[in-house]
Amino acid sequence: xxxxxxxxxxxxxxxxxxxxxxxxxxxxxxxxxxxxxxxxxxxxxxxxxxxxxxxxxxxxxxxxxxxxxxxxxxxxxxxxxxxxxxxxxxxxxxxxxxxxxxxxxxxxxxxxxxxxxxxxxxxxxxxxxxxxxxxxxxxxxxxxxxxxxxxxxxxxxxxxxxxxxxxxxxxxxxxxxxxxxxxxxxxxxxxxxxxxxxxxxxxxxxxxxxxxxxxxxxxxxxxxxxxxxxxxxxxxxxxxxxxxxxxxxxxxxxxxxxxxxxxxxxxxxxxxxxxxxxxxxxxxxxxxxxxxxxxxxxxxxxxxxxxxxxxxxxxxxxxxxxxxxxxx
Amino acid sequence: xxxxxxxxxxxxxxxxxxxxxxxxxxxxxxxxxxxxxxxxxxxxxxxxxxxxxxxxxxxxxxxxxxxxxxxxxxxxxxxxxxxxxxxxxxxxxxxxxxxxxxxxxxxxxxxxxxxxxxxxxxxxxxxxxxxxxxxxxxxxxxxxxxxxxxxxxxxxxxxxxxxxxxxxxxxxxxxxxxxxxxxxxxxxxxxxxxxxxxxxxxxxxxxxxxxxxxxxxxxxxxxxxxxxxxxxxxxxxxxxxxxxxxxxxxxxxxxxxxxxxxxxxxxxxxxxxxxxxxxxxxxxxxxxxxxxxxxxxxxxxxxxxxxxxxxxxxxxxxxxxxxxxxxx
Amino acid sequence: xxxxxxxxxxxxxxxxxxxxxxxxxxxxxxxxxxxxxxxxxxxxxxxxxxxxxxxxxxxxxxxxxxxxxxxxxxxxxxxxxxxxxxxxxxxxxxxxxxxxxxxxxxxxxxxxxxxxxxxxxxxxxxxxxxxxxxxxxxxxxxxxxxxxxxxxxxxxxxxxxxxxxxxxxxxxxxxxxxxxxxxxxxxxxxxxxxxxxxxxxxxxxxxxxxxxxxxxxxxxxxxxxxxxxxxxxxxxxxxxxxxxxxxxxxxxxxxxxxxxxxxxxxxxxxxxxxxxxxxxxxxxxxxxx
Numbered sequence: 042x043x044x045x046x047x048x049x050x051x052x053x054x055x056x057x058x059x060x061x062x063x064x065x066x067x068x069x070x071x072x073x074x075x076x077x078x079x080x081x082x083x084x085x086x087x088x089x090x091x092x093x094x095x096x097x098x099x100x101x102x103x104x105x106x107x108x109x110x111x112x113x114x115x116x117x118x119x120x121x122x123x124x125x126x127x128x129x130x131x132x133x134x135x136x137x138x139x140x141x142x143x144x145x146x147x148x149x150x151x152x153x154x155x156x157x158x159x160x161x162x163x164x165x166x167x168x169x170x171x172x173x174x175x176x177x178x179x180x181x182x183x184x185x186x187x188x189x190x191x192x193x194x195x196x197x198x199x200x201x202x203x204x205x206x207x208x209x210x211x212x213x214x215x216x217x218x219x220x221x222x223x224x225x226x227x228x229x230x231x232x233x234x235x236x237x238x239x240x241x242x243x244x245x246x247x248x249x250x251x252x253x254x255x256x257x258x259x260x261x262x263x264x265x266x267x268x269x270x271x272x273x274x275x276x277x278x279x280x281x282x283x284x285x286x287x288x289x290x291x292x293x294x295x296x297x298x299x300x301x302x303x304x305x306x307x308x309x310x311x312x313x314x315x316x317x318x319x320x321x322x323x324x325x326x327x328x329x330x331x332x333x334x335x336x337x338x339x340x341x342x343x344x345x346x347x348x349x350x351x352x353x354x355x356x357x358x359x360x361x362x363x364x365x366x367x368x369x
Numbered sequence: 370x371x372x373x374x375x376x377x378x379x380x381x382x383x384x385x386x387x388x389x390x391x392x393x394x395x396x397x398x399x400x401x402x403x404x405x406x407x408x409x410x411x412x413x414x415x416x417x418x419x420x421x422x423x424x425x426x427x428x429x430x431x432x433x434x435x436x437x438x439x440x441x442x443x444x445x446x447x448x449x450x451x452x453x454x455x456x457x458x459x460x461x462x463x464x465x466x467x468x469x470x471x472x473x474x475x476x477x478x479x480x481x482x483x484x485x486x487x488x489x490x491x492x493x494x495x496x497x498x499x500x501x502x503x504x505x506x507x508x509x510x511x512x513x514x515x516x517x518x519x520x521x522x523x524x525x526x527x528x529x530x531x532x533x534x535x536x537x538x539x540x541x542x543x544x545x546x547x548x549x550x551x552x553x554x555x556x557x558x559x560x561x562x563x564x565x566x567x568x569x570x571x572x573x574x575x576x577x578x579x580x581x582x583x584x585x586x587x588x589x590x591x592x593x594x595x596x597x598x599x600x601x602x603x604x605x606x607x608x609x610x611x612x613x614x615x616x617x618x619x620x621x622x623x624x625x626x627x628x629x630x631x632x633x634x635x636x637x638x639x640x641x642x643x644x645x646x647x648x649x650x651x652x653x654x655x656x657x658x659x660x661x662x663x664x665x666x667x668x669x670x671x672x673x674x675x676x677x678x679x680x681x682x683x684x685x686x687x688x689x690x691x692x693x694x695x696x697x
Numbered sequence: 698x699x700x701x702x703x704x705x706x707x708x709x710x711x712x713x714x715x716x717x718x719x720x721x722x723x724x725x726x727x728x729x730x731x732x733x734x735x736x737x738x739x740x741x742x743x744x745x746x747x748x749x750x751x752x753x754x755x756x757x758x759x760x761x762x763x764x765x766x767x768x769x770x771x772x773x774x775x776x777x778x779x780x781x782x783x784x785x786x787x788x789x790x791x792x793x794x795x796x797x798x799x800x801x802x803x804x805x806x807x808x809x810x811x812x813x814x815x816x817x818x819x820x821x822x823x824x825x826x827x828x829x830x831x832x833x834x835x836x837x838x839x840x841x842x843x844x845x846x847x848x849x850x851x852x853x854x855x856x857x858x859x860x861x862x863x864x865x866x867x868x869x870x871x872x873x874x875x876x877x878x879x880x881x882x883x884x885x886x887x888x889x890x891x892x893x894x895x896x897x898x899x900x901x902x903x904x905x906x907x908x909x910x911x912x913x914x915x916x917x918x919x920x921x922x923x924x925x926x927x928x929x930x931x932x933x934x935x936x937x938x939x940x941x942x943x944x945x946x947x948x949x950x951x952x953x954x955x956x957x958x959x960x961x962x963x964x965x966x967x968x969x970x971x972x973x974x975x976x977x978x979x980x981x982x983x984x985x986x
Binding site: 058061062065069070182183185186187188189190191194195197198201202296299300302303306307310311321322325326328330333334336337340341344345348 | 825826828829830831832833834835837838839841842861914918921922925926927928937940941944947948951954955958961962963965966969970
């Protein structure tokens, strides 16, 4: 079917893109001033000569550039993202262990942003001049303008001392233990503040976008037809208007996922959330380049995957794109 | 003679309580008949249609006087919920641009099915069958396949047929068609008129055809109401009015129709035009609105609104309307 | 239709400016940014306290000690001074990064939109590549590998922000390219450069200008994020740095975080309001009822 053919095409472009990122990564390592072996070892202040020699051999640093590039790409393709000399662990393992919390944070934040943002946007479009609508606009401006790490810290101030109903750091309470159910609740409890912080920024954006989009759609001819057909307001808004109004939001999710990942890095740092963000932050502090660059590659893959998913979602919603078939 | 299906009596609509969009508009349609409403852009013909359906686009537009009776029931006295029940079932409307009047994200079957199942408990399978019958009735070839088509896959003429199918799904007493063929090719226009005529012959539905095209009037209308600047200036059987128009404005309109005949071309080197333009909403005086452009106008015309003179089946709002003879 | 207006029709620029002035929110935003510029230019002259100098006891609350009206940070440095001096960094990085973003973005987008075909495909692939790189992580890597100096930071921000601008420019060029007046100009013998700069670009300007205001805001947030993480220039006091370095003391010393954050917030808010105001002024048909 057309859809599968498109999917195949997109997959191929995605792979090429990821390939480019890997090459780019390689270039980054080599533009750093100094000896690449030192870069790879991490400037831990004197990696021993044996370690450096080991690295040189393993990475073939005495080989010509293109051969090194080839080896590098092969390593990544087989899942070998290098070795972290700080943590004494393969980078791939490190990343895998931290991937879960980040994904959890991202999906929850995104979920909040979509549900709350769309809901607020639709409601304020239905009553465009009401105080509620103005409130939503103000909230959108604030959410958009406030730095995400500042919002997080403000929440910490609020819930850290004045109203301690949510934990302000970490992913679980290490002082207590219990069965799997407790574990789930514990993580969820810890998830609230970070997810709200991350979600707030995007809720603001989506509310604004959805409101504008909905206002536009409500003026359209097909909504006028729906009214002339005598359909209930609930059906007109919920079925006819909403599906059209939500298209720009779907588009923007794909475009913004990179930003959201950046936001996640900051939120994780603020709340000590043990995900890729804190790992990246720590690698920066320790000058652990393999880990940092490994995270860069993996997060780029994540962005590409999400992009593909949103594009798929868009095609599912909009039959006109399905028919057109071609590249976006 | 039976009572009219739709009777509009002295309808007046104002904008922001000060500007008169419609001024004392009266017209009626009987079962199985087609009433054409003709006039230039801005004369209020579309607004009359929207007022009947109570679909006026802005809260600033209010009905300031008059009655609209559908089979004796005053539509203006109904609450929104009761009016909604009437739309799409007893009174239906189709619009000018079929490209934008159908929701691009839903199939033909889905949208026609909506009209069928509105207010009635019909399961999907039965609705599907009824849809097929309706699409056949409006002349769509291969109706089963069209059920799953999306609007963008159809031509303009087919889309308008789908609109008609949606409109007649509820077996309405009156169908209002607001410039249904203006956006279509001339050849398709004729087909659409045929569809409407066939439908009317089969079900006896009264049709209100709104157009600026005198040709459409001569093809479709039994009676015609000519509107100018928010008022009905002449009304009566279509063929009589076209053959012997009485109101100076109607005479101007009719004389603008290019005719191929020796008499018409004698001494007429160019197509006649009515000099001047329709006055702006805030510049319409107390007297006859057409007076500034009328070759027969005098002080009485500018000072007081002319009475509606009745002569059998015909009405004309002009002091000089009954005087025979061509306009200058 | 006769037009009884006087023949003195104001230029589009004056009309737009007048429309902007009618938008109260936009004017408010402009006032904020004007204050910021004033602060950046003259603040350190009027209030010459060194933000790195220890002038009071650590974590003094605001309004307690006259030497530190906004309180002091965890080392005893003056927060107000940090705000005053931080304005310069904010302005510079925001402005430089935004300039880079706009220049690269518009060039790429215009070329892709105007010439189409292979140029378009190639440039779009490049745009996609930079768009897919997670911005902060990339900037982190770049700053770590090279050095955390202000120019490097501004460059890093510019490099990751231009794709959106390019996309917007390209979309506008595609839309305008097919308009009749462009075809008319071309058939009168206009060359590519003339068409791009004198015909298409002015008509594409409105959404680009609005976007620029927002780009400056995003650049400022980005810089704040980097310095919060400690990746900024350690020799320059920036608002993000104040927040980042005091983050462990936030619960007891709210002013060390709240006040610099408010500075960032108001700056970005001001820019967003200007963007909104410009949007209303330049695109009247998009105004809501």
